[in-house]
Each structure stands twice: as structure tokens, then as C-alpha cells.
Amino acid sequence: MSVQACSNPVFDEDDDGPIIFKKSTTVSKQNKSNSEVKKSSCQKNDGQSERKASNVCSPSGLVSISQNNKAPSPKPSLVKSPVTGTKASTSSGSVSPVKSPITGTKASTSGKVSPLKSPVVSSKTSVSAADQSKQSIKQNIASVKKEEKHLVRSSAELDSGSDDSEDDKPLSSRLFSGLLKGSSNNVSKGTIASPGSSMMPKSKLSLKRSSDDSDDEKPLSSKFQVKPHTAASASKLSDDEDEKPLASRLQLNGSSAKVAQPGKSNIKDNKRPLDAVSSPGQSSVKRPKVESSIPTKVKSVSVKSEPKLEDDDHIPIAQRMKKDGTGTKPLPTKQKVTKFVSTPPKKTIKKTKKVTKTSKYSKSTKVPPSSGEGQKWTTLVHNGVIFPPPYKPHGVKMLYKGEPVDLKPEEEEVATMFAVMKDTDYATKEKFIENFMTDWKKILGKDHIIKEFKYCDFTPIYEWHQREKEKKKQMTSEEKKALKEEKLKQEEKYMWAIVDGIKEKVGNFRVEPPGLFRGRGEHPKMGKLKKRILPSDITINIGKDAPVPECPVPGQSWKEVKHDNTVTWLAFWNDPINPREFKYVFLAASSSLKGQSDKEKYEKARKLKDYIHTIRVNYTKDFTSKDVTKRQIAVATYLIDKLALRAGNEKDDDEADTVGCCTLKVENVNLIPPNSLEFDFLGKDSIKYHNIVEVEPPVYKAIGQFKTGKSDGDDIFDKLDTSKLNAHLKELMPGLTAKVFRTYNASITLDEMLHKETQGGDVPEKLVVYNHANKEVAIICNHQRSVSKSHSAQMSRLTEKINELKGVLDGLKVDLSRAKKGKAPLKDANGKPKKSLAPEVLGRKIAQTNAKIEKMERDMQTKEDLKTVALGTSKINYLDPRISVAWCKRHEVPIEKIFNKSLLAKFAWAMDVAPSFRF
DNA sequence: CCAACGACTTGTTGATAACCCC
DNA sequence: GGGGTTATCAACAAGTCGTTGG
Numbered sequence: 001m002s003v004q005a006c007s008n009p010v011f012d013e014d015d016d017g018p019i020i021f022k023k024s025t026t027v028s029k030q031n032k033s034n035s036e037v038k039k040s041s042c043q044k045n046d047g048q049s050e051r052k053a054s055n056v057c058s059p060s061g062l063v064s065i066s067q068n069n070k071a072p073s074p075k076p077s078l079v080k081s082p083v084t085g086t087k088a089s090t091s092s093g094s095v096s097p098v099k100s101p102i103t104g105t106k107a108s109t110s111g112k113v114s115p116l117k118s119p120v121v122s123s124k125t126s127v128s129a130a131d132q133s134k135q136s137i138k139q140n141i142a143s144v145k146k147e148e149k150h151l152v153r154s155s156a157e158l159d160s161g162s163d164d165s166e167d168d169k170p171l172s173s174r175l176f177s178g179l180l181k182g183s184s185n186n187v188s189k190g191t192i193a194s195p196g197s198s199m200m201p202k203s204k205l206s207l208k209r210s211s212d213d214s215d216d217e218k219p220l221s222s223k224f225q226v227k228p229h230t231a232a233s234a235s236k237l238s239d240d241e242d243e244k245p246l247a248s249r250l251q252l253n254g255s256s257a258k259v260a261q262p263g264k265s266n267i268k269d270n271k272r273p274l275d276a277v278s279s280p281g282q283s284s285v286k287r288p289k290v291e292s293s294i295p296t297k298v299k300s301v302s303v304k305s306e307p308k309l310e311d312d313d314h315i316p317i318a319q320r321m322k323k324d325g326t327g328t329k330p331l332p333t334k335q336k337v338t339k340f341v342s343t344p345p346k347k348t349i350k351k352t353k354k355v356t357k358t359s360k361y362s363k364s365t366k367v368p369p370s371s372g373e374g375q376k377w378t379t380l381v382h383n384g385v386i387f388p389p390p391y392k393p394h395g396v397k398m399l400y401k402g403e404p405v406d407l408k409p410e411e412e413e414v415a416t417m418f419a420v421m422k423d424t425d426y427a428t429k430e431k432f433i434e435n436f437m438t439d440w441k442k443i444l445g446k447d448h449i450i451k452e453f454k455y456c457d458f459t460p461i462y463e464w465h466q467r468e469k470e471k472k473k474q475m476t477s478e479e480k481k482a483l484k485e486e487k488l489k490q491e492e493k494y495m496w497a498i499v500d501g502i503k504e505k506v507g508n509f510r511v512e513p514p515g516l517f518r519g520r521g522e523h524p525k526m527g528k529l530k531k532r533i534l535p536s537d538i539t540i541n542i543g544k545d546a547p548v549p550e551c552p553v554p555g556q557s558w559k560e561v562k563h564d565n566t567v568t569w570l571a572f573w574n575d576p577i578n579p580r581e582f583k584y585v586f587l588a589a590s591s592s593l594k595g596q597s598d599k600e601k602y603e604k605a606r607k608l609k610d611y612i613h614t615i616r617v618n619y620t621k622d623f624t625s626k627d628v629t630k631r632q633i634a635v636a637t638y639l640i641d642k643l644a645l646r647a648g649n650e651k652d653d654d655e656a657d658t659v660g661c662c663t664l665k666v667e668n669v670n671l672i673p674p675n676s677l678e679f680d681f682l683g684k685d686s687i688k689y690h691n692i693v694e695v696e697p698p699v700y701k702a703i704g705q706f707k708t709g710k711s712d713g714d715d716i717f718d719k720l721d722t723s724k725l726n727a728h729l730k731e732l733m734p735g736l737t738a739k740v741f742r743t744y745n746a747s748i749t750l751d752e753m754l755h756k757e758t759q760g761g762d763v764p765e766k767l768v769v770y771n772h773a774n775k776e777v778a779i780i781c782n783h784q785r786s787v788s789k790s791h792s793a794q795m796s797r798l799t800e801k802i803n804e805l806k807g808v809l810d811g812l813k814v815d816l817s818r819a820k821k822g823k824a825p826l827k828d829a830n831g832k833p834k835k836s837l838a839p840e841v842l843g844r845k846i847a848q849t850n851a852k853i854e855k856m857e858r859d860m861q862t863k864e865d866l867k868t869v870a871l872g873t874s875k876i877n878y879l880d881p882r883i884s885v886a887w888c889k890r891h892e893v894p895i896e897k898i899f900n901k902s903l904l905a906k907f908a909w910a911m912d913v914a915p916s917f918r919f
Numbered sequence: 920c921c922a923a924c925g926a927c928t929t930g931t932t933g934a935t936a937a938c939c940c941c
Numbered sequence: 942g943g944g945g946t947t948a949t950c951a952a953c954a955a956g957t958c959g960t961t962g963g
Binding site (some may be wrong): 518520567568569572580581582584586594597598601646684685687723739742783784785786870872873876877878 | 920921923924925926927928929930931932
């Protein structure tokens with residue numbers, strides 16, 4: 001199937017398929033071989049023991065977010081708060097809390113920041129003016145250089161070891177450090193490092209979970225925390241070290257250095273491809289217009305690479321606090337970069353190819369899409385969209401006041417939509433029912449017998465539906481296959497579009513079928529009828545010279561046909577629930593158009609790494625600004641940076657009541673003396689965000705000020721909204737917006753954690769490290785999933801099994817002691833005599849059983865920890881795939897262990913990254 | 920400056936396919 | 942060889958952020 005083709009692109013060498021990616025081939029192949037191993041036991045966790053410890057006071061972690069809970073549903077799980085750990089460490093210094101004089105120093109130490117920008121840092125005092133000017137300069141430069149930069153950068157970094165600077169770290173980590181300093185200068189330092197140390201309490205931000213529940217409540221982060229290993233390192237460090245970012249410290253200890261080395265050589269290889277590809281607006285900002293002509297990449301300017309030293313800035317704050325070494329394996333670092341041959345080979349080839357286009361749809365390099373300004377494509381050919389089949393009445397009668405009712409097909413259709421949702425919780429929600437009845441009655445008409453919901457009994461329809469489902473299930477596999485093929489045949493022509501001569505997969509070519517709107521959370525419109533979309537509702541966008549897709553319904557026509565090459569959508573219709581909004585048909589994630597913007601997104605986030613230090617210094621300074629707006633901007637930026645909060649646009653009354661940073665209400669943030677904040681609100685998708693985090697005293701104070709004189713429902717940041725905030729951010733770095741911080745903190749966290757925690761071992765062990773890092777990111781971003789219905793049953797089953805094993809163990813112990821005394825074993829449960837075994841044999845059995853029990857307990861803990869954590873979201877949207885690819889290359893882990901088929905296709909553009917790539 | 924658009928990214932979920940263990 | 946899991950994918954809701962017009 002076609003599908004396959006696309007997904008595989010990476011692997012294929014031939015051009016036939018939709019191969020997107022050629023270059024990587026080599027690599028991928030390699031991977032494959034490796035992959036043979038197959039079983040990835042990613043699941044293993046690091047030991048539980050660690051976790052526990054962490055809970056208590058996560059060394060690092062300061063933050064714990066409570067997960068789960070979707071607000072609406074009363075699910076039990078509110079609990080978990082992950083701790084994201086932060087590394088408290090030192091690194092924070094960069095952020096430097098206002099107060100500490102130290103800061104200044106530290107900053108200087110860290111120095112990493114590029115000279116340009118750094119100025120501020122060094123002289124902390126005069127920061128402001130100087131900074132600004134610098135910044136502006138920087139910006140300009142930056143924009144120009146940008147591209148080059150990253151090219152260069154890698155090399156530079158390697159050399160200088162810049163990566164480590166604190167700036168790169170996520171705020172959370174920083175904060176901690178900052179706090180530490182602030183509160184207890186010296187002490188703090190030590191603290192950071194040592195997770196377990198008693199000092200912790202103060203310095204770190206320990207998050208506590210809210211009390212509600214049991215362990216669930218614990219912050220995830222804490223659970224995950226790693227080992228104490230860190231502590232040790234920390235301890236080693238002398239005081240001065242404090243100033244340095246943890247990261248840097250660690251690195252020294254660790255293997256990182258080594259890694260870097262290899263990188264150098266590779267540098268050249270780095271990412272070339274991307275650059276080529278991305279042209280359009282990539283860099284800076286979005287200004288659509290092409291400002292400066294086409295971006296050429298100049299390479300020379302390497303200035304950019306700033307020689308930062310290592311600070312933690314780049315580490316996510318959260319992480320910083322933590323810092324541990326996961327301690328995973330004892331092995332000494334062994335990384336061998338060497339191997340991964342993969343990279344280089346193809347590249348060259350590719351470039352040349354470039355525009356192969358016409359020829360059969362080769363996929364490979366895409367290329368030129370963006371030639372001009374806002375232009376996204378030159379030629380676009382596709383077949384439009386496919387409509388769902390018309391409604392087929394089933395004739396099953398529902399009951400009204402106990403009597404069967406005849407319904408016309410249109411009426412029955414809507415009744416069926418409701419009947420089918422019987423086992424969801426929507427079926428019992430008042431709002432849902434109300435909206436449903438309102439819309440249904442419009443169809444039934446005024447005089448219909450059916451008037452009140454309470455007399456309706458949809459059970460017959462529900463049962464009919466269940467029977468249909470059952471029938472489907474009972475079909476033989478041949479029948480199923482035939483059906484599938486039939487469907488595929490019908491859809492095939494809609495699945496592909498030809499963009500600039502290249503065949504690309506279309507994302508959602510199926511028009512949404514009618515149904516009842518399932519809004520998330522307490523959505524005011526839930527239950528409303530989503531009417532059927534007709535061709536006359538649809539606007540098609542297609543190349544001027546391409547044939548307009550035929551309208552599938554005879555007497556009708558498309559609403560409109562456009563030829564707009566500045567947008568990427570192929571079609572759209574107005575959302576029936578909210579007519580002011582649209583539903584678009586776009587290309588699939590594996591398309592080059594999407595890949596390119598994805599890459600640009602990550603490049604922008606990487607660019608933030610160069611600015612983050614200055615940005616943090618600036619907002620820290622503004623925590624105490626007399627200008628309220630400035631103060632609010634500073635605090636909001638801090639929260640976004642440190643906690644990875646979303647920007648928080650205003651919402652209408654006809655949407656669920658959720659908030660983001662700029663829309664936080666007074667009631668969403670509580671002050672917990674001396675300087676902790678408790679966040680409790682519903683974020684995107686009405687997912688609960690609950691987190692108690694220690695913040696820098698000036699922030700604590702500022703929040704208190706913002707709250708005074710307001711009532712619960714008022715905005716904390718009354719002088720602010722997302723456009724003002726983003727306008728401000730844009731002054732700090734071209735193209736910077738609030739969401740870039742999430743991308744940055746997520747990716748830098750992954751990069752740092754992989755770098756520090758990968759110690760060696762076999763592939764499964766490395767996967768544990770990867771998953772651990774992935775988990776950490778998911779916690780930082782508060783990516784949650786609902787607990788599966790069978791979760792508790794699964795857990796109790798596991799507990800039962802463990803108990804059973806424990807019983808066996810006890811029996812073995814008794815046998816052993818008897819055997820030692822020369823006595824025969826006791827009879828078994830059935831009263832039958834057991835074979836007597838030698839003590840050595842029994843001893844071995846006991847050890848085996850113990851190991852088994854331990855493993856089961858560990859698995860169980862992991863399962864519990866992950867029950868509400870969604871790892872996929874960050875992988876798809878926040879983690880620069882090049883980090884993962886490079887890590888896989890460095891550590892000989894098959895990329896297929898990390899990315900599934902669709903991710904491999906989506907990230908085709910990242911596959912040929914050099915093994916030395918660092919975010 | 921702001922509200923209304925408009926386009927595109929991010930996020931959770933449910934259905935299904937794939938897998939695994941007894 | 943089947944039932945329970947787990948992984949994957951599509952669906953589609955819900956954000957973000959830029960632009961535009963008054």
C-alpha cells in the first residue's frame with residue numbers, strides 16, 4: 001500500500017516510493033540491523049528506590065506537578081505530581097536572582113554567553129542599558145547569521161564546550177539555584193547537588209503534591225528522580241563551583257567531554273540538509289514578508305557561536321534542580337561515536353538532486369518550496385476531499401414513554417448519534433443532553449411527540465448498535481481484509497497531492513461526518529449537532545493549472561475554488577459548531593512542507609539558547625520594576641520559562657473555561673510562605689495543572705502584589721495579554737514567542753539528560769535512559785493521559801502475583817532452613833511431599849524468586865508512575881528529533897526503537913544529522 | 920489599539936492493529 | 942489461540958500567533 005511507501009521513505013533507496021528522505025538511508029539500514037534485537041525493554045525503570053527518595057524531597061525537583069486530572073471528570077487520579085526535578089543547582093546562577101551579588105560573578109564565570117550578549121552578564125550592575133543595546137545588536141546580527149550559526153555552532157560548541165551553560169537550562173532548574181543562592185547563599189550550593197541532603201528543604205523547591213491523594217499525588221518528577229549520584233558529584237565541587245552551572249560540572253565529570261570531541265570532526269557534516277531546505281522565513285520571525293531577500297546562508301560569520309562556558313542556562317529549570325546522574329550503568333562512559341556511518345554518505349547526493357521533481361514523483365529532497373516570500377508552493381495538484389457515506393436508516397425504534405416511535409431517517413440519525421454514546425460520560429452530562437435535545441428538536445419539529453428527554457429511551461438503538469459492532473467483530477479476517485481493501489481503493493486518489501512535482505501524502509482528506517460535538521471539559525457547546533458537510537460548504541485550494549476536483553455530488557458545486565499559494569491548505573469548511581472557525585485539510589506530517597516548518601520551529605528554539613541567558617537576566621531585573629506592566633511581563637515570562645506554561649490567549653464565553661499564563665486568575669495561584677506558589681488551574685483541553693513550586697522571592701512578592709485588591713475571578717496579569725507579551729519577547733529575540741520556551745525547555749532537557757545519563761550498557765538499558773528523559777519532559781510539559789479503565793484491576797492482579805511469589809519464597813526459605821538441618825521439606829499445599837533439594841539449589845531458587853519479585857515490583861511502580869503521563873505528545877511536538885537521532889547514532893541504538901513508523905516519516909528531515917549534534 | 924479573522928500547531932482520545940502471556 | 946494489553950493511528954478539539962481593517 002501506498003501508505004507504506006510513504007512511511008518508509010527513510011529506508012527506501014529506490015526512488016519509487018514516496019521517499020522522502022533519501023539520505024538517511026544508510027543510517028537507517030544500520031539501525032535496522034541493530035534493531036534486530038527487538039525487545040526493547042524500555043519499560044524498565046530505574047529503580048524504584050530512587051523514586052521514593054525523590055518523593056520525599058526531591059532533591060532536584062522542585063516542581064511537582066500534579067497530574068492527571070482532567071478536571072471535568074472526577075477521576076480519581078489527581079494525584080501525581082511529578083516532580084520535575086530541577087536541578088537546583090548551581091547553575092541557576094545565571095539567572096541570578098536579583099539580589100545576590102554573587103550573581104554577577106557567576107555570570108561572569110559562566111561567561112559562556114557570547115561576548116556580544118554577555119556583556120550584560122559580566123557587569124551585572126549596568127546591565128540594563130548595556131544589555132539592551134547589545135541585544136539589539138545581537139538581534140540584527142543574529143538574524144543575519146542565524147542560519148550560519150547553527151551550522152557553525154555545533155562546531156563551536158563542541159570546541160568551547162559551550163553547551164553547558166546554564167542559560168541553556170530550563171528555568172526550573174535555574175530557579176532553584178537562584179533560590180538557593182538567594183536564600184542561603186553558600187549553603188545552597190551544596191544543596192543543589194545533593195538531593196538527599198538535609199539541606200534540601202530550603203533551597204530546593206520541593207514541590208509537594210497536594211495532599212489529596214495517595215502516592216499518586218506525588219509529583220511525578222520526584223518519582224523519577226534519579227540518583228544520588230549527583231550528589232556525590234556535587235559534593236565534590238567546591239564552592240566556586242556553585243557558580244557554575246550544574247551542567248557544566250557534571251559534564252566535566254562525565255563523559256560529555258568525550259562526546260564532544262568527536263563532534264568536532266563531524267561538524268561539517270552537520271545538518272546541512274536542513275539549511276538547504278529551509279529557506280523561507282525561517283529565521284526570524286515570522287514576518288512573512290520577505291524582508292531581506294532570500295536567506296542565503298553565509299557561512300562565514302561565525303561570530304555567533306558564543307563561547308559560552310557552561311552554564312546551566314540551557315537546561316530546563318526544572319531539570320537543573322535535579323541533576324543527578326541517573327546513575328544508570330556503572331559502565332564508564334563509552335560512547336563511540338564512530339560508528340554510525342550513516343550520516344555522511346548520502347548527503348551530497350541529495351543536494352544535487354534537488355529538483356528532480358518531475359520525474360515520477362520522486363520524493364526526496366524537497367526543496368524549493370519556498371521560493372519567495374510567503375509562497376508555499378508553486379504547483380499544487382490534488383483530488384479534493386472524500387465525503388462520508390450518506391446515512392443508512394436502520395429502522396430500529398426507540399421508545400418514548402415506553403412506546404416505540406417512528407422516526408424519519410434524519411431524526412433517527414441524530415437519535416442514533418446519541419444512543420451510541422451511552423457508555424461515555426457525555427451521555428449523563430446535563431449540558432450535553434440539553435444541547436442535544438435543542439438541536440434534535442429542531443429536526444423533529446414543533447409538533448413531534450418527542451418533547452422531553454426524560455421520556456426517551458434509546459436502549460433499542462443502543463443495543464442494535466452493539467449487535468452491529470459484534471457482527472463486525474465476528475467477521476473473518478478475509479472479510480475484514482476485503483473490506484479494508486475496498487475502502488482503500490475508494491480513498492486512494494484522495495490520499496495524495498502533488499506539490500511542486502512531488503507526491504506528498506495528504507493528512508485528513510476525509511470530511512468530518514456528522515455527529516454530536518464532543519467538547520473537552522465543561523464545554524458550553526457539547527452535545528450540539530455537528531451537521532453534515534456538503535460540497536457547497538467546502539472551499540478548495542489548488543494550483544492554477546491543476547484540474548479542479550470534480551464535485552462528488554451531481555447537482556452541487558464547491559463553495560469556492562482558490563489558487564492561493566501562500567497557504568498550505570488544500571481545502572477547508574466552516575466548523576459547524578463555531579461557524580467563525582474553519583476546518584482545514586492539510587498535507588500529512590510527513591510532507592516536506594510540514595517537515596520544513598517543523599525544522600524551523602526547532603531552529604528557532606535552538607536560537608533561544610543563545611539568548612536565554614540575557615533574557616533571564618533581564619526579566620529577573622524586572623521583577624522589581626516600578627512599572628507594573630513591566631513587572632507583569634517579567635513575572636509572566638518567568639513562569640513561562642520556568643514552568644513551561646502556555647501563553648494563555650483570551651477565550652470566549654462559548655468555550656470551555658481554561659487558562660494559560662496570561663489568563664491566570666487570582667484563584668489559580670496561591671501564595672505559600674515563605675516563597676512558594678501553588679498553581680491550580682485547568683489548562684488546554686481542561687487538563688488540570690497542579691503544582692507547588694518555590695520561586696524567587698521577588699516573584700513571590702510580585703504575585704502577591706498582582707493579586708491584591710482583586711477577586712478570585714480576576715486576571716492576575718491585568719496589564720497583559722498574549723499579544724503584548726509576545727511583542728515584548730520579540731524585542732528580545734527575533735521571532736520569539738511564548739511557545740518557543742516550551743520547545744526550548746523540552747528539547748534542552750532531553751538533550752541534557754541523554755547526555756548526562758547515558759552511561760553505556762546494552763540497548764535496553766539505553767532505552768531506559770531515553771524513556772526516563774522523555775518522561776521528564778512530559779512531566780515538565782504536563783502531558784497527561786487518562787488512566788485506563790482497567791488500570792486498577794491490572795494493578796491488583798500484579799499485587800496478587802507478587803504476593804503469590806512471596807508465599808513461594810517463604811516456603812523456599814523454610815525448606816532451606818530444614819534442609820540445612822538435614823530435615824525433609826514440609827508437605828506442599830496439597831499435603832503431598834515435596835522433593836528435597838540441596839541447600840545450594842534452594843538458595844539459588846530463592847535468589848531467582850527474589851529477583852523476579854523485585855522486577856515485578858519495579859514494573860508495577862513504573863506502570864503506576866506512567867499511568868497518567870503521555871510520552872507521545874512531547875515526542876511528536878517538542879523534542880527536536882535530531883537530538884534523538886544523534887543520540888541513537890552515538891550509542892548505536894536503532895532509531896526504530898525510539899520512533900515508530902509515522903515518526904520516522906515525519907522526521908525524515910532529521911535523519912541525517914551528525915552524531916555530534918547537540919541541541 | 921483591538922477584535923475578528925485566518926492559518927497552523929499542539930493535544931487527548933477512541934478504535935484498531937499488534938503483541939504477549941498463559 | 943484467545944483474552945488482555947500495549948502500540949499506533951486517525952480523528953478532531955483546542956491552543957498559539959500573525960494579519961487585517963476599522
